[in-house]
Amino acid sequence: MFGARLKDIRLSRKLKLKELAALTGIDVTLISRFERGDRMPTKNQLLLLSEQLGVSLAELKKEWLADKVVALLQYEPMAMEALQVAESRVEYLTSKKVHDAPQLSDELQAKLDRADDLRKRWRQAQPLGPSQLRRLHEFFDIEYTFESNRIEGNTLTLQETALVVNEGLTIGGKSMREHLEVINHSEAIGFVRDLVLGKEDLSRRVVMEIHRLILKEVDNENAGRHRKVPVRISGSDTELPQPYLLEKLMEDYFEYYELHSKRLHPIILSAEMHERLVSIHPFVDGNGRTSRLVMNLILMSRGYTRANIKGDTQSRLAYYRALQQVQKNANPDPFYHLVADEVIRSLEQHLELV
Numbered sequence: 001m002f003g004a005r006l007k008d009i010r011l012s013r014k015l016k017l018k019e020l021a022a023l024t025g026i027d028v029t030l031i032s033r034f035e036r037g038d039r040m041p042t043k044n045q046l047l048l049l050s051e052q053l054g055v056s057l058a059e060l061k062k063e064w065l066a067d068k069v070v071a072l073l074q075y076e077p078m079a080m081e082a083l084q085v086a087e088s089r090v091e092y093l094t095s096k097k098v099h100d101a102p103q104l105s106d107e108l109q110a111k112l113d114r115a116d117d118l119r120k121r122w123r124q125a126q127p128l129g130p131s132q133l134r135r136l137h138e139f140f141d142i143e144y145t146f147e148s149n150r151i152e153g154n155t156l157t158l159q160e161t162a163l164v165v166n167e168g169l170t171i172g173g174k175s176m177r178e179h180l181e182v183i184n185h186s187e188a189i190g191f192v193r194d195l196v197l198g199k200e201d202l203s204r205r206v207v208m209e210i211h212r213l214i215l216k217e218v219d220n221e222n223a224g225r226h227r228k229v230p231v232r233i234s235g236s237d238t239e240l241p242q243p244y245l246l247e248k249l250m251e252d253y254f255e256y257y258e259l260h261s262k263r264l265h266p267i268i269l270s271a272e273m274h275e276r277l278v279s280i281h282p283f284v285d286g287n288g289r290t291s292r293l294v295m296n297l298i299l300m301s302r303g304y305t306r307a308n309i310k311g312d313t314q315s316r317l318a319y320y321r322a323l324q325q326v327q328k329n330a331n332p333d334p335f336y337h338l339v340a341d342e343v344i345r346s347l348e349q350h351l352e353l354v
């Protein structure tokens with residue numbers, strides 16, 4: 001217990017109560033109450049006590065926090081269950097170093113610098129004429145829909161995707177679902193573009209709306225709603241959070257964004273928000289497509305062009321492996337590189353066409 005520990009340390013330092021009070025500036029009766037467990041010090045008082053007693057703040061704080069948890073749970077019949085739930089949340093938050101800025105290698109920093117140079121050139125090329133803009137959109141939107149849906153297993157070719165989106169044609173031998181996936185993804189790109197134009201930032205509403213568009217008519221019951229069942233990612237043994245954790249994890253997700261949106265490089269931020277969303281996996285289906293659109297909303301709203309992660313087998317496996325590196329080894333580096341490479345490639349392609 002905190003009080004007993006505090007008293008032990010004070011006595012081991014051969015200090016009387018009033019001596020510690022004089023050293024810390026904390027009232028003598030208050031310190032006596034701390035030691036009896038009648039009162040708890042504030043964070044500031046904790047710091048003063050640790051400094052004057054020559055004991056690490058972490059050591060004191062551990063006892064202090066444990067007492068707070070006990071005080072909260074001691075008369076609750078569900079105390080042990082609540083602790084288990086809290087434990088997995090805390091594990092998630094600490095493993096992701098939620099509040100730390102990541103360390104970037106020189107190689108990665110060089111890529112970010114290169115992307116920023118290209119972005120500057122892309123900005124200088126603005127504004128584009130309406131017909132040029134339309135051609136660019138047509139070209140890159142179709143390619144993006146094709147690749148993102150290919151990752152998910154959609155079998156329409158690039159040409160077929162273009163025919164469905166541009167001409168409204170139906171492709172013989174392909175399911176209704178595959179057609180809807182193409183149309184929906186294309187609509188979701190339009191939604192993201194409107195957000196960028198209207199300067200609307202990432203938010204819960206935005207994520208839910210992107211997801212709703214992705215699953216519209218394909219699975220209306222789950223479109224724009226969190227899953228209520230446990231899920232697995234096929235071919236991966238990554239443990240995904242139980243449904244009852246989703247609300248809190250999504251709250252943390254948006255809190256992370258708020259805390260980091262102005263601190264991280266936009267490419268790193270977009271990679272983080274992508275990876276975090278797929279690792280929470282809040283939806284029964286469509287998590288990948290939604291997360292890739294979220295990543296692109298972040299990039300586009302900061303003046304970059306879209307990162308288009310490819311759906312061929314080799315690229316898909318590299319993408320999955322990079323995600324797995326974050327989930328299993330808390331190593332985001334390969335995923336940062338992957339996103340940075342795609343942003344650079346995309347900017348180069350856009351610049352070639354203007």
Ligand SMILES: Nc1ncnc2c1ncn2[C@@H]1O[C@H](COP(=O)(O)OP(=O)(O)OP(=O)(O)O)[C@@H](O)[C@H]1O
Pocket residue numbers: 148149151152153233236238278279283284285286287288289290291320321323324327
């Ligand atoms: N360890 C992992 N291995 C593979 N995919 C992972 C992993 N962790 C997260 N994911 C993400 O999960 C997505 C698959 O989830 P889900 O099937 O819900 O999404 P989808 O949009 O329907 O499909 P897809 O993302 O394949 O297009 C992958 O695309 C990837 O973004």
